[in-house]
Structure formats: structure tokens, C-alpha cells
Amino acid sequence: MWMYEKKLQYPVRVSKNDIGMAKYLMAQYGGPDSELSAGVRYLTQRYSMPTNMAKGLLTDIGTEEMAHWEIIATMIYKLVKGVPAMQLREAGLGAHFAEHDHAVYPGDAAGVPWTAAYIQATGDPIADLHEDLAAEQKARATYERLIQLTDDPGIKDTLRFLREREVVHFQRFGETLNDVQACLDSKKFY
Amino acid sequence: MDERLTLLREIQELEFAMVDLILFLDTHPQDRAALRDYAAVRDKHMVVIKRYEEIYGPLSFCSTTPVKCPWQWLEGPWPWEIEYA
Numbered sequence: 001m002w003m004y005e006k007k008l009q010y011p012v013r014v015s016k017n018d019i020g021m022a023k024y025l026m027a028q029y030g031g032p033d034s035e036l037s038a039g040v041r042y043l044t045q046r047y048s049m050p051t052n053m054a055k056g057l058l059t060d061i062g063t064e065e066m067a068h069w070e071i072i073a074t075m076i077y078k079l080v081k082g083v084p085a086m087q088l089r090e091a092g093l094g095a096h097f098a099e100h101d102h103a104v105y106p107g108d109a110a111g112v113p114w115t116a117a118y119i120q121a122t123g124d125p126i127a128d129l130h131e132d133l134a135a136e137q138k139a140r141a142t143y144e145r146l147i148q149l150t151d152d153p154g155i156k157d158t159l160r161f162l163r164e165r166e167v168v169h170f171q172r173f174g175e176t177l178n179d180v181q182a183c184l185d186s187k188k189f190y
Numbered sequence: 191m192d193e194r195l196t197l198l199r200e201i202q203e204l205e206f207a208m209v210d211l212i213l214f215l216d217t218h219p220q221d222r223a224a225l226r227d228y229a230a231v232r233d234k235h236m237v238v239i240k241r242y243e244e245i246y247g248p249l250s251f252c253s254t255t256p257v258k259c260p261w262q263w264l265e266g267p268w269p270w271e272i273e274y275a
Contacts, residue, residue, distance in 0.1 A: 006249045006263075007198060009206065011274040057216040064209055074270040154274075168213065175217035 002063070009067040010161045013154025014078040019091035021150050022079035023109055028146065028162075029072045030106030030114035033138040039065035041119040041135065045128045051183050054125060057176050058132075061169050068162055073104045075155060126184070129177040136170035195274060197242045201249075204235040 028034050042062030049055045080088065080102055088097045095111055106114040120131055143163035147156055211228040218224060243255040247262035267273075 003250055003252065006269060007202065008269045008272075009209070010202065011199070011272075012270075013274045053216060053219070057213065060209075060212055060216060064213075070269070077270050168210065172213050172217050179217070 002066075008071055008074060009064070010071055010158055012071060012074040012078060012158055014075065015152050015154055017081070017083050018079050018150065018152065018155075019083055019088055019093055021152070021155065022076045023092055023096075024146060024149050025072055025076050025079070025109075026107055026111075027109040027142055028139070029069065029076060029104070031108035031112075031142075032118040033135060033142050034106075034108070034114070034118075035065050035069035035072055035139075036106055036114055037118045038062075038135055038139065039069060040116065041121070042132065044119065044121045045132070048121065048123045048128070049125050049180070051176075051180055053179050054129070054176050057172055061172065064165070064169075068165065071158060071162065075158065076104050077102075125180050126177070129173055129180060132173045133170055133177070136166045136173060140166040140170070191273075192275070194242075194246055195272070197238065197246075198272075200238050201235070201242060204231055204238060207231045208235065 030036055039062050042058040042065065046055050046058035046062065049058060080093070083102075085094075085097050088094060096105070096107075099105070108114070120128070122128055122131075140163055143159050143166065147159050147163070150156060150159075208228065208231050211224055211231065214224050215221065215228060239249065240254065243249060243253045247253075247258075247265050248255065251263070
């Protein structure tokens with residue numbers, strides 16, 4: 001099961017409204033390499049993992065991704081809070097306002113709704129862990145681009161924290177891949 | 191709000207240390223130094239959580255502080271509404 005903890009994993013400081021930045025942050029909220037994709041991907045793949053290490057790690061990282069998803073949502077929520085419709089329209093969120101008002105709807109930076117087609121669960125632990133390693137690198141690269149798109153020190157700080165977590169997750173997935181590989185090698189006969 | 195945020199910040203720091211340590215322990219389950227660190231942070235975390243919840247209400251439904259009327263869980267601000275200094 002899961003249990004909600006009534007707090008963010010990391011503080012979100014936003015100094016002023018920035019509609020454009022809210023739009024770009026949707027990449028990490030409902031895009032292909034988003035925190036949502038990461039969470040659903042890992043929490044889905046864990047059922048076909050052969051080792052306790054892989055089951056545990058996918059559960060724990062998948063859970064942390066949901067906390068990151070909440071952090072991104074909070075940034076978007078604060079960045080567009082109280083902004084009138086016409087200003088949203090001028091900054092490129094007119095279509096978003098028409099369909100979702102100020103709701104934090106999971107779509108990508110271009111407004112394309114999130115889809116499970118962004119993730120894979122092949123039932124093959126080696127293939128899945130390689131996808132996870134790639135996903136962490138793609139998310140790291142996205143964070144580096146997002147950091148370049150803002151001059152708000154609070155947003156930059158939180159994005160740097162999230163970027164660093166992708167690096168740690170990549171490291172742990174690599175260690176787990178080695179463990180799964182060793183486990184499978186010891187069992188296989190051709 | 192300042193004292194609340196200071197205490198919340200302390201909880202966030204301790205929980206972050208735990209999150210990072212559990213991922214490390216997932217792939218290094220025999221690492222005694224990391225196991226000791228995890229146990230130490232967890233003990234400290236329990237103390238700070240209790241202090242926070244006694245003043246500001248439960249952070250989860252497993253809170254060990256006395257139940258108050260009305261249902262304190264609903265009290266704001268919610269995590270996404272907090273204005274950090």
C-alpha cells in the first residue's frame with residue numbers, strides 16, 4: 001500500500017508568476033520522460049523482477065518519483081496561481097486554460113496528454129532495467145535544459161535537487177542490473 | 191510560520207537522508223556503516239516528527255500524537271500551498 005505524507009520531499013520556492021516556465025515544466029509533469037512516467041514505469045516493472053534487490057529498488061525509486069511528481073506539480077501550481085486568462089493566452093497556455101483552467105493536468109510541454117505508451121514493461125528484467133537507466137539520463141538532460149530556461153533562484157535550486165536524484169537513481173539501477181545479470185547468468189544453460 | 195518551516199525543513203532533511211540511505215542499502219545490503227547511519231537518522235527522525243505533530247498536527251494517519259477534535263488532518267496549508275521563505 002501507499003500512505004500519504006503531508007509534506008513535500010523538498011521545498012518549492014517561487015519568487016514570481018512565470019507562465020512560460022510553468023508550460024516548460026509540464027515536460028517533467030506529464031511528458032515522456034516525466035516523473036509520472038518514471039513512477040508508473042518502475043512500479044509496474046517490479047512485478048517481473050527476479051531478485052529482491054530489483055523488487056526493492058524499483059519499489060523505493062518508484063515511490064520517490066511520486067514525491068518528485070508532487071514537487072513539479074507544486075511548482076506549476078505556484079507559477080500560474082492567480083494569473084488571469086488573457087495573460088495565460090498571451091504566454092501560450094490559452095489552450096490549456098480552455099480545457100483545464102488552472103488545473104495541473106498531466107500533459108507535456110506542448111499540451112499532449114500523458115499516455116502509458118511512454119513506458120514499457122517487457123517482462124524481461126534486463127530489457128526493463130536498461131530502459132530505466134536510459135529514462136534517468138533523459139530526465140537528467142531535461143532538468144539541465146529546464147534549469148537554463150529560468151532565472152528564478154528558487155526554481156533553479158529545486159530543479160538542481162531533482163537533477164541530482166536522477167544521477168543517484170541511475171547509479172543504483174546500474175548496480176541492480178549487475179546483480180540481476182549475475183543472478184540470471186548463474187541460472188541459465190544453453 | 192517560521193518555526194513551523196524550520197521544523198519542517200529539519201524533517202525534510204532527515205527524511206531525505208533516509209531516502210538516500212535506503213536506496214544505497216537496497217544495492218549494498220551488507221554495508222554496516224550505512225546500516226548504522228540509517229538507524230541513527232531514523233531515531234532522530236522519530237523525535238522531530240513527534241515534536242512537529244504535537245504542535246502542527248499529523249503528517250500521516252500513523253501519527254502517534256493524541257487525536258483531537260475536530261479532525262486535524264484537514265487543517266491547511268497543504269504541502270503545495272506552503273510559502274517557503
